[in-house]
Amino acid sequence: MKRFGLSRSCCAPQIPPSPRLVPLLALGIAAPAEAGTRADVGSRIFAATDLRSDHLDRPLGTDDTTPTLSWRTLARDQTAYEVQAATSEARLARPDLWDTGRVAGAATAFDYAGRALGSRQRVYWRVRVWSGAVPSAWSAPTWFETGLTDQKDWSAGWVANRQWQLGAKPANPVVVTLPQQTARYVRLDVTKLGFPLAEQPLDSQNRMVTTGGTRRFPDPTYRLQLAELQARDSADPGVNFADGRQKYVTASETQTVRKEWEPGLVADGLTTSNPEDAGNAGYQSAVHTSADADVSLTIDLGATRTFDQVVLYPRTDTLTADGRTPNFPVDYTVQTAADGPFIVAKAVTDQPAPATWLPPALPVFAKDFSVAGRVAGARLYVSGLGVYVPSLNGTRVGDAVLEPDDSDYADRVTYAAYDVTKQIRGGANTIGIAVGNGTADALHTSGRYRKFARTASDPQIIAQLELTLTDGTVQRIGTDSSWRTTLGATTVSQWYGGEDYDARRELPGWDRPGADRTTWSPVVPATSTAKLTARQSEPVRVVEQLPGKEISRPAPGVRVYDVGRNIAGLPQVTLAAPKGTAIRVYPAEALRDGHVDQSISNVGAPIWDSFTSKGTRQTWHPDFSYHGFRYLEVAGVPDDAQLSVAGLRTMADNGSAGDFDSSDATLDGIHRLTRAAVENNMQSILTDCPSREKLGWLEQDHLAFDGRPSGARCPQSVSPAS
Known part of the structure; x- marks a missing residue:
């Protein structure tokens, strides 16, 4: 499993160590090599490595047409550099976009200033550096690709499920x-x-x-x-x-x-x-x-x-x-x-219950389409108001979770771009998108914890799939009136209070070609005043899976598990139980009297995720929310049920720019705790805690982080307009 850690530039300003500590401790600080010595041999002295575009490794779908191109160098005394950019890797031999020529200086970052770029352009680039009069070899090439840089590039429109247009829906007295x-x-x-x-x-x-x-x-x-x-x-x-x-x-x-x-x-x-x-x-x-x-x-x-x-x-x-x-x-x-x-x-007498105001489940959307020729390339540009999960032909697109980034949804909504070339096949295909409420539709539910209740938007989605065929023609499939929608298996989606899922409501093959959609409804057009902007940092991903160890059964039907340490993430359950068995999973960071300790003042209370079995062995985790926890208390478990749990640790998938190791166990422990706390709060925004609030209070930026630091690859936590 790849290890992810705190980027050194994400920390508070570095304080030089006290002279009194240095003689006492054997300190080891591991960081990417930035300097060589005259004793180094060959290309190690002058190599340019770790090429980044806007501090990201090969970003796909950026809105920035003049990104900052940066690199690291092993030459301590770099005296010059040269950057080349081209429309293909082969054309770097004779660059058709940009060649800076030899530029004197020790800079290791430079804004792209070649031929003007538009939407959907992939740019390959490389760099070499000089130490004195001697140039290094060219670096291995890398690339960045622009997304839909102009709002006019979106031919797709926002669509919604009529049952979930709650903003103007009256109650049913x-x-x-x-x-x-x-x-x-x-x-x-x-x-x-x-x-x-x-x-x-x-x-x-x-x-x-x-x-x-x-x-x-x-x-x-x-x-x-x-x-x-x-x-x-x-x-x-x-x-x-x-x-x-x-x-x-x-x-x-x-x-x-x-x-x-x-x-x-x-x-x-x-x-x-x-x-x-x-x-x-x-x-x-x-x-x-x-x-x-x-x-x-x-x-x-x-x-x-x-x-x-x-x-x-x-x-x-x-x-x-x-x-x-x-x-x-x-x-x-x-x-x-x-x-x-x-x-x-x-x-x-015998008064029937009034019609429900809330729909019984969250919506899913699908579009069937056909591909007649061979596909040379395919990009999916997608976003939602509410958390969304895209799929193609029954397979989830990408490995990002909890998309889109938190933002001021009235001002901007981030979209993601995916290379889905390998998921498209000749003939029949299907795009599917499931959506939950997220922070865009933070509904109040009495008896279930919430930090705030506010609706920026009812659940809605936008997607644009662009297929480039080998003959050069482009086929676009965007969200429009031809899409269909129905209600899925997620019955409750609360960013704070948790998520409920009823497996008996599942629609087998709903996002695959050939699904029966005769009972589905047409989508309805929706609107958003927000500007669609590309995400500017690594997305949130599951970076680690921690197995849960059962530590007690404090009451009938109750089992308590420990995943080993406090994390921000998704509780995952694997359950084999009779059809209709409903369990609740209560997350917490501590125990009290043998049970999880939830209160409004610590992690928020009550918080739970619920899963109802369809009668087969099944693994499930929430898709539209996350929690901070170490312990999971599962209630409603039959004595003969087979149950295992895990913690799926999530964070913005930032690469580690350094580490710390010393001969002092206390210092090492402080570092591990601090690093874990930062990682748990490094979500799409830099939060104050991963449970009770999940909000980007500004002290996180001003006291601990730079919201868009050079080389740190941290999430963008403050909108440029704010």
Whole structure:
């Protein structure tokens, strides 16, 4: 496995060692050789190595048409250099793009200044250096390739799934029609509760409950939960007599979570339980162990009003495991009163659950196409709002994960370019793209941790596949109205709270030629104001797989694993269990009382990933989120299930520019810890922590890093426009 480490230039400014330390320690600092001695023999003295374009090794799809070309030299006294660039490796013998000629100086970086470049151009280049009057041999050639450098080069458009256009989607209330009432008080009296959830509660210290008798996954929790309760007159439905009466709502019981679940929040005017930039969900009752209940909610309208409708808005931010609206009343009465006793205005039994606001799963997209000739080259340019996973003919494209980079999605969205020549075949082909929410669509889900709730965009994608045939013709397949979409197997995608996957929903061969798409829907056009820009650093990749060791079974159905050290990455499970078995994987950096220790103040809580088995042995990890963890607690595991776990360590795949080794174990340990902490936070942006926040606070840049350092190949953490 390739080792990745901290680039030396990614660190804080280097401080010279104390003179008192040097005699005491035998220090070894390994770094790429930059200087030779006069005793060196032959080309080692003058070789130019480690050629980079904008500090990257052979970048594919760059927007920079004048990139910085850099190299390292073994000549301590380099006196001159020469750079040549051409449209092919063979033409470097007589460069058709650029030849600097001999340039005096010790510089090891130079901006490309040859013939003007446009989109889709590969440039081969090489360099030689002088030491005195003696030139080195030419370096081995390298290259860079421009992407779609002008927005006009994008013939593809943004597309979306209609079910996931939530930005303007209203909630689906139940309107209870009454005989005309003249009353001041409205009461909802519930005797049977609706579909339950399997909750993961927190204690009074905001720590995830893992022991004791508190009801939690996998046990179902029954409640009454409503986002809003309104009293309206059908003759003037725009007037809600309950609006603004938060202080005058009383409940027979409540489990209050301040500013999230309070009786008064059913009269705050918010008709969904997941508003942006707010925690207001609505009202929830106490926990019940069955659907039978006696729960009432009363609103004082402030004066006698005339109305003939009571409107009940359901919880909208989550669904039951089988995709239904949770915790909506089934049997209930609506009662009213003026100054005397309450009378029953309407009795309702067997109320169907309202239609869901959230779709039951995240979308996938596909396009079938045919290739008639032989392909000389193929490039896929692709991006998404939300995290996306592209595939061609059933095989994942590239090895990057958690694309695209975090950015200000209103200003710019990064795209990736892939050489997919070897994945294209003659005849039938299929492009597939799965998409999750990411930070572009950070939905609020009550009972699941989130740092913020904000939607920059509903999930949408853009892709442009360009095929160059051997006869010189170009075939382009871009996202347009001919693409098809449906819902996949990922049922929940939360950047902070985790990801749920139901393998029973899988669509075998959905991204391969010949798939049956008769039940799929046409895509709908989407819009984005953001500029598409090429990524400017190494992508995030899985750089290491750490096996998990089972260390305990602290409770029935619960197994705890240790992957050996704290990492940022993806929990991976391999499960063989009966169809319908649902497990939850809780990540954490520490243990407490034999269980993982999650709290809002450490890693965030509650956080989990969920996997539901289709009845066969299967390996799965989240595609649209990551966590910081060392320990994984898996709940809901049958005694006879076969289960193994692993930690897939992720980071921006930056090459190491140096290392440190000494004779002092304490110093070496400090270095290892520091390096690991930096790597765990070196994602698409330089973050403050890989769990609770995952945000690029500026102290990471100003105190520890340069967001675009020379030679460091770190991720770009601050938009040029910011």
